[in-house]
Amino acid sequence: MEHKTDYIYDKNGKLIYKFDTKVQYIKYKVLREVAREAWAGTLFENVLDIPKMIVPGKEPTMRCCVYKERAILGERVKIAMGGDKNNPNVIEVIETACDECPMGGYEVTNACRGCLAHRCMDACRKGAISFDHNQKAHIDKSKCVECGLCAKSCPYTAIMNFKRPCVSACKVNAISMNEDKAAKIDNDKCISCGACVYQCPFGAITDKSFIINVIDMIQKSEQNKKYKVYALVAPAIGSQYAYAKLGQVISGIKELGFYTVIEAALGADMVAWMESKELTECGDFLTSSCCPAFVDYIHKSFPDMVEHISHNLSPAGTIARYIKSTDPDAKIVFIGPCTAKKMEFQKEEVRPYIDSVITFEELQALFDSKDIDIRDLEEDLLENASYFGRIFARSGGLADAVQQALKEQKLDDFELKAVSCDGIEACKMALLKKSKGALDANFIEGMACVGGCIGGAGCLTHGEKNKAEVDKYGKEAIEKTIAEAISLVKLPEEQHS
Amino acid sequence: MKVTVCIGSSCHLKGSRRVVEGLQYLIGENNLKDKVELGGTFCMNNCQNGVCVTIDDKSFSVSPDTVDDFFKTEILGKV
Numbered sequence: 001m002e003h004k005t006d007y008i009y010d011k012n013g014k015l016i017y018k019f020d021t022k023v024q025y026i027k028y029k030v031l032r033e034v035a036r037e038a039w040a041g042t043l044f045e046n047v048l049d050i051p052k053m054i055v056p057g058k059e060p061t062m063r064c065c066v067y068k069e070r071a072i073l074g075e076r077v078k079i080a081m082g083g084d085k086n087n088p089n090v091i092e093v094i095e096t097a098c099d100e101c102p103m104g105g106y107e108v109t110n111a112c113r114g115c116l117a118h119r120c121m122d123a124c125r126k127g128a129i130s131f132d133h134n135q136k137a138h139i140d141k142s143k144c145v146e147c148g149l150c151a152k153s154c155p156y157t158a159i160m161n162f163k164r165p166c167v168s169a170c171k172v173n174a175i176s177m178n179e180d181k182a183a184k185i186d187n188d189k190c191i192s193c194g195a196c197v198y199q200c201p202f203g204a205i206t207d208k209s210f211i212i213n214v215i216d217m218i219q220k221s222e223q224n225k226k227y228k229v230y231a232l233v234a235p236a237i238g239s240q241y242a243y244a245k246l247g248q249v250i251s252g253i254k255e256l257g258f259y260t261v262i263e264a265a266l267g268a269d270m271v272a273w274m275e276s277k278e279l280t281e282c283g284d285f286l287t288s289s290c291c292p293a294f295v296d297y298i299h300k301s302f303p304d305m306v307e308h309i310s311h312n313l314s315p316a317g318t319i320a321r322y323i324k325s326t327d328p329d330a331k332i333v334f335i336g337p338c339t340a341k342k343m344e345f346q347k348e349e350v351r352p353y354i355d356s357v358i359t360f361e362e363l364q365a366l367f368d369s370k371d372i373d374i375r376d377l378e379e380d381l382l383e384n385a386s387y388f389g390r391i392f393a394r395s396g397g398l399a400d401a402v403q404q405a406l407k408e409q410k411l412d413d414f415e416l417k418a419v420s421c422d423g424i425e426a427c428k429m430a431l432l433k434k435s436k437g438a439l440d441a442n443f444i445e446g447m448a449c450v451g452g453c454i455g456g457a458g459c460l461t462h463g464e465k466n467k468a469e470v471d472k473y474g475k476e477a478i479e480k481t482i483a484e485a486i487s488l489v490k491l492p493e494e495q496h497s
Numbered sequence: 498m499k500v501t502v503c504i505g506s507s508c509h510l511k512g513s514r515r516v517v518e519g520l521q522y523l524i525g526e527n528n529l530k531d532k533v534e535l536g537g538t539f540c541m542n543n544c545q546n547g548v549c550v551t552i553d554d555k556s557f558s559v560s561p562d563t564v565d566d567f568f569k570t571e572i573l574g575k576v
Contacts (some may be wrong), residue, residue: 230539250506260505260540326501326538381506478510488504488514488537 194339194457234336238473247379265385267319337456359458
């Protein structure tokens with residue numbers, strides 16, 4: 001029998017799941033096999049065999065038959081190899097995997113007992129609910145606005161919302177269905193946050209992978225002799241790979257062939273420093289520019305607010321630019337929780353600095369493709385950033401860091417009124433209010449994922465405890481102030497590259 | 498003269514910030530800002546001997562306690 005998901009034991013013998021769901025696990029297996037072939041230089045010979053390698057038997061474990069399973073795996077292999085080159089979005093639908101879930105909205109189910117109370121009718125403000133001769137409720141779709149109050153009021157929970165999980169997950173309304181009832185993504189609205197990727201129970205929406213580019217980059221560096229390949233890790237790493245120590249993850253990354261590992265959080269320290277200054281200079285109002293999905297959202301849905309986006313590159317872009325000022329031939333790979341970063345690095349202003357992006361999920365696949373068990377490795381070090389740079393990984397951290405940077409630069413006469421928006425819905429609310437002049441704030445910290453980066457779709461695991469883990473990792477930093485952390489690097493205005 | 502201090506994780510833990518601050522101070526005190534270019538780099542692949550410092554292409558191992566001596570003999574004396 002196949003396990004619910006892939007698990008592993010930590011050094012105390014505690015069982016820990018590598019992933020939250022089996023969807024992630026199957027995606028990981030494909031990435032791992034693709035990577036294995038890529039390292040060996042046999043990908044193009046063996047690419048067609050990968051689906052059968054993953055589903056070898058005759059008994060289906062996921063779908064109606066092994067043939068459908070393999071057909072879908074074939075699509076997953078393509079996406080693991082970079083996906084549809086004609087689609088600029090990194091988030092892609094696998095139409096054959098889409099189960100065409102019902103999407104009728106709120107409906108009364110058989111659980112309706114035809115009671116006397118009719119709370120559903122009282123709850124409905126649109127008069128959309130009526131009753132048949134058996135006293136069973138019916139919803140008039142022409143009146144229903146999908147508010148859900150009826151469902152909440154029913155004591156038998158007899159009213160259900162038949163909304164597709166992808167559609168529910170997509171708070172920017174970018175998902176509809178095509179003629180064949182499969183999910184369809186509107187690239188003009190999609191911000192590539194990956195919420196649908198994580199939420200689709202069939203794994204039918206997924207993020208394109210650049211792992212084979214990264215493997216190629218590492219191999220062509222000839223052990224970092226021709227050029228050096230730097231790994232830039234997002235601070236959310238503090239909450240990941242719970243089965244091993246962070247230092248072992250760093251060793252694992254170097255074992256893969258990276259020259260060294262640097263904290264993107266040092267870029268966050270730099271950004272906090274510059275952004276707080278920018279805020280006092282502009283005076284009235286600024287939004288953060290750290291979260292690429294949030295920035296994309298402003299461009300797509302609030303174009304009038306674009307001028308208020310901070311001019312800083314994201315932390316990853318900022319530190320990558322500095323690294324390239326010290327080593328112009330460097331290749332830089334960002335490793336993080338974020339699918340939107342896979343869009344960001346292709347943007348004109350970031351492309352010179354970041355060469356590729358992979359997720360924590362993909363890093364796990366890379367480890368296993370080389371049979372690297374990070375639990376067996378010595379602990380290496382990761383020590384570049386301050387506490388404040390590191391807590392950028394969770395909602396509220398950026399605003400805390402900006403406040404701290406104001407204090408450290410003795411700019412605290414300036415009253416920071418920050419609103420930390422946790423998730424794209426909260427971002428939308430704040431931006432709407434601001435555009436109507438109804439938000440008492442001069443700074444919006446926008447994070448598209450709930451919880452901040454630790455809620456990113458590319459994380460292996462998600463959960464409440466991840467915030468505490470990031471805070472703990474933050475407190476372990478030897479540099480206690482932003483000024484100390486950035487004293488080692490030159491800010492962009494001082495760089496002459 | 499180009500002086501590069503490693504600011505990678507290992508050297509950072511061994512005190513590269515204090516080395517950088519020390520050198521910055523000494524370069525300023527001795528009015529060498531035009532003659533000495535101080536920069537950073539991430540990892541020189543010699544972590545055991547951190548804090549790693551290079552002057553042009555020559556490597557040195559410096560600690561926060563030896564910055565003064567290092568500056569006198571290798572920078573001030575040779576610039």
